[in-house]
Amino acid sequence: MNDMTPPKAERAAALKGLGSARKRVEDARFTQGKGNYVDDLKLPGMLFGDFVRSPYAHARIKSINADKAKAMPGVVAVLTAADLAPLKLHWMPTLAGDVQMVLADGKVLFQGQEVAFVVAQDRYIAADAIELIEVDYEELPVVVDPFKAQAPDAPVLREDLECKTEGAHGPRRHHNHIFTWEQGDKEATEAVLGSADVVAEEMVYYHRTHPCPLETCGCVASMDAVNGKLTVHGTFQAPHAVRTVASLISGIAEHNIRIISPDIGGGFGNKVGVYPGYICAIVASIVTGVPVKWVEDRMDNLMATAFARDYWMQGRISATRDGKITGLWCHVTADHGAFDACADPTKFPAGFFNICTGSYDIPVAYLAVDGVYTNKAPGGVAYRCSFRVTEAAYFIERMIEVLAIKLGMDAAELRTKNFIRKDQFPYHSALGWEYDSGDYHTAWDKALNAVGYDSLRKEQAQRLDDFKAGRTRKLIGIGLAHFTEIVGAGPVKNCDILGLGMFDSCEIRIHPTGSAIARLGTISQGQGHATTFAQILASEIGIPADDITIEEGDTDTAPYGLGTYGSRSTPVAGAATAMAGRKIRAKAQMIAAYLLEVHDDDVEWDVDRFAVKGAPERFKTMKELAFAAYNQAIPGLEPGLEAVSYYDPPNMTYPFGAYICVMEVDVDTGEHEIRQFYALDDCGTRINPMIIEGQVHGGATEGYAIAMGQEIAYDEIGNVKNATLMDFFLPTAWETPHYTTDHTVTPSPHHPIGAKGVGESPNVGSVPAFSNAVHDAFRPFGLVHSHMPHDHWRIWRIARDLGLHG
Numbered sequence: 001m002n003d004m005t006p007p008k009a010e011r012a013a014a015l016k017g018l019g020s021a022r023k024r025v026e027d028a029r030f031t032q033g034k035g036n037y038v039d040d041l042k043l044p045g046m047l048f049g050d051f052v053r054s055p056y057a058h059a060r061i062k063s064i065n066a067d068k069a070k071a072m073p074g075v076v077a078v079l080t081a082a083d084l085a086p087l088k089l090h091w092m093p094t095l096a097g098d099v100q101m102v103l104a105d106g107k108v109l110f111q112g113q114e115v116a117f118v119v120a121q122d123r124y125i126a127a128d129a130i131e132l133i134e135v136d137y138e139e140l141p142v143v144v145d146p147f148k149a150q151a152p153d154a155p156v157l158r159e160d161l162e163c164k165t166e167g168a169h170g171p172r173r174h175h176n177h178i179f180t181w182e183q184g185d186k187e188a189t190e191a192v193l194g195s196a197d198v199v200a201e202e203m204v205y206y207h208r209t210h211p212c213p214l215e216t217c218g219c220v221a222s223m224d225a226v227n228g229k230l231t232v233h234g235t236f237q238a239p240h241a242v243r244t245v246a247s248l249i250s251g252i253a254e255h256n257i258r259i260i261s262p263d264i265g266g267g268f269g270n271k272v273g274v275y276p277g278y279i280c281a282i283v284a285s286i287v288t289g290v291p292v293k294w295v296e297d298r299m300d301n302l303m304a305t306a307f308a309r310d311y312w313m314q315g316r317i318s319a320t321r322d323g324k325i326t327g328l329w330c331h332v333t334a335d336h337g338a339f340d341a342c343a344d345p346t347k348f349p350a351g352f353f354n355i356c357t358g359s360y361d362i363p364v365a366y367l368a369v370d371g372v373y374t375n376k377a378p379g380g381v382a383y384r385c386s387f388r389v390t391e392a393a394y395f396i397e398r399m400i401e402v403l404a405i406k407l408g409m410d411a412a413e414l415r416t417k418n419f420i421r422k423d424q425f426p427y428h429s430a431l432g433w434e435y436d437s438g439d440y441h442t443a444w445d446k447a448l449n450a451v452g453y454d455s456l457r458k459e460q461a462q463r464l465d466d467f468k469a470g471r472t473r474k475l476i477g478i479g480l481a482h483f484t485e486i487v488g489a490g491p492v493k494n495c496d497i498l499g500l501g502m503f504d505s506c507e508i509r510i511h512p513t514g515s516a517i518a519r520l521g522t523i524s525q526g527q528g529h530a531t532t533f534a535q536i537l538a539s540e541i542g543i544p545a546d547d548i549t550i551e552e553g554d555t556d557t558a559p560y561g562l563g564t565y566g567s568r569s570t571p572v573a574g575a576a577t578a579m580a581g582r583k584i585r586a587k588a589q590m591i592a593a594y595l596l597e598v599h600d601d602d603v604e605w606d607v608d609r610f611a612v613k614g615a616p617e618r619f620k621t622m623k624e625l626a627f628a629a630y631n632q633a634i635p636g637l638e639p640g641l642e643a644v645s646y647y648d649p650p651n652m653t654y655p656f657g658a659y660i661c662v663m664e665v666d667v668d669t670g671e672h673e674i675r676q677f678y679a680l681d682d683c684g685t686r687i688n689p690m691i692i693e694g695q696v697h698g699g700a701t702e703g704y705a706i707a708m709g710q711e712i713a714y715d716e717i718g719n720v721k722n723a724t725l726m727d728f729f730l731p732t733a734w735e736t737p738h739y740t741t742d743h744t745v746t747p748s749p750h751h752p753i754g755a756k757g758v759g760e761s762p763n764v765g766s767v768p769a770f771s772n773a774v775h776d777a778f779r780p781f782g783l784v785h786s787h788m789p790h791d792h793w794r795i796w797r798i799a800r801d802l803g804l805h806g
């Protein structure tokens, strides 16, 4: 053997491939302020657009007078629905099969709705001109409560649909009703519940909140009148889908549209949807012949772009006396606001909420979801929860706690008793999913041991005694959660968005000197794709990750893909990357065999090279093979070394985890302190442990915010009460808890490298853990359930209602 050859392990380490805690390559730019965000873009002659927004939640528009605004120096154009109507762009399709007004057409349906679009030479002129536009509104009765919206005499919100009894997802039974979605076996479930030993029942509300990324939504539209090409730089989580939809609704040929997502300052689901600002900026650029920028301010973003959650989940769960769960029943009233603009795969109007049987082996279940219109902003995006999975996990993890109370059982034990066992995978759930793999008992036991569960319970009991004896005013709550996520949408056969199948893609080009560029159909918003996708490739093709450029987000260069949300990049584009890498390797193998003068089958892969079987000293490195691919005529082979893969996953992946929160609550002030937060995640094969840890910190912090105070609340006349960061809770370093992360590894059996998603998991798992901790603290005093967010006032109120204030 060649003495100069470093050992296998050393060569593998040099690649910084799978499993390496490689530092994020994008951060050199980001931490030095060298990011390139939409608002950094300045094109020659660029104009600025901004909206007149409705102050009312429901009103008829009697007239709009823009004369004064148009006369103002620096104002170039004002668009209203009347201007867009001839182009048929005053309404647009939503991702959920509904339609939405681009600019108010006759009436407004939520506070902050776009009424007119002002285009001016700079942002400040646009803002001043907005003030000069006179809109004559006639107020209409407002409906903010989704239950009252269904009353027979409730005001008609969507006059455009008034006599339509069929919606995008089946029959509508009321003028404010959108759809009913049913899953599971109703009769069997009701029969089980009807004769069960124990039935626990609860209404679990997951309040309306907002992803609130650091960077708001925006775009710069630029129509080149000479060559007819429309270029739109924007904060898009799915650039290719935007291109196709833009082509379909504008009639511009798809090759004449170029969508570019530059750096994105956090997406979290907020940047999946299509917003009126995009359409207006495009139309304004076509009308004025120069680029038009539209970027939201913070209030616009909180008030008008897609919200998340707002699910009223009525649940019933049954069990035997000794705690074996026998059935689950759930009815959801889903408040969709004024238009159904949910971002879910077409066949799933309530996303993957039917994962609500969670981590448990529940023999029968039934679920019905009713979508309802109200006078609130449209949306219904994930916010780090892959299509309503957070709602589902919160629901089942609350129901488990409620059942434990009813049974007088320890909630950890109840979970252990009902987990799907390792030998049951692949597991078919009662509501229709096939869980790919899992080992819940191992993860759960590891978590309970790590936090010292038994001694925590003893300490908690001691604290309770002290409280009752008047020695302390603080209680301890232990919040448990075990979640099962479902990410990686998805098989094209059942997952599409507006008819676009949810596969994803990767295209690789190896350069002659042995470095490479790979382009994907996804787009990072901070997740670190430039770092991790290079790691997948490094392990597959033996080229160091540092020598591989990852590029995403430009539809003129990237292969078609459905984008990044629902933690789908790793399960889908990550799989495409591995598969494309394998194609490269297969060709490299033929080149190696030729150069080594042996048969193709007589060379074998060895970390970064092909070597002759049984003669490892005879080898060709990937670097040598790349050079040969371009510089040597090889009989029977085309020159070059490139590959592309479009990957349609056979199934979703099912990451899971065990989260435990130890919290102290002050009974008199309602304040809390997170003493400990333990998060165990199993996302299958781990690409980059450091990035995973960062994802868990970020997601758990968002979960903390949601559980402990963050919400978009409306008053009874539809005013948004938290449309500024003064009122909307975004945790700073000061409030953010300290996290302990841990993991187990249960690879996905169908993913080429066994990886599952992880980005969303920490939100899915942490919200129930935080909330259950609050509930657990008050369990000895009879608290069964209380709605989130658990801000100081609400916790104080729980204590007061339980008579703990003396």
Ligand code: PCD
Pocket: 237, 265, 266, 267, 268, 269, 270, 272, 381, 382, 383, 384, 385, 386, 387, 525, 526, 527, 528, 529, 532, 533, 564, 565, 566, 567, 568, 569, 570, 571, 683, 684, 685, 686, 687, 688, 689, 691, 692, 695, 698, 755, 756, 757, 758, 759, 760
């Ligand atoms: N196993 C594994 C998995 C994963 N990973 C990593 O981690 C990350 C993530 O991943 P995923 O899970 O696959 O995911 P994606 O697709 O990429 O992403 C998405 C997500 O992501 C998260 N995270 C984050 N981060 C940041 N920084 N930013 C942002 O924005 C964000 N967002 C959020 C969200 S919300 Mo939705 O949209 O709601 O649906 S969905 C979501 C990346 O980097 C990757 O590679 C690793 O390493 N390993």
Ligand SMILES: [Cu+]
Pocket: 269, 381, 382, 383, 384, 385, 386, 387, 388, 389, 566, 760
């Ligand atoms: Cu989500």
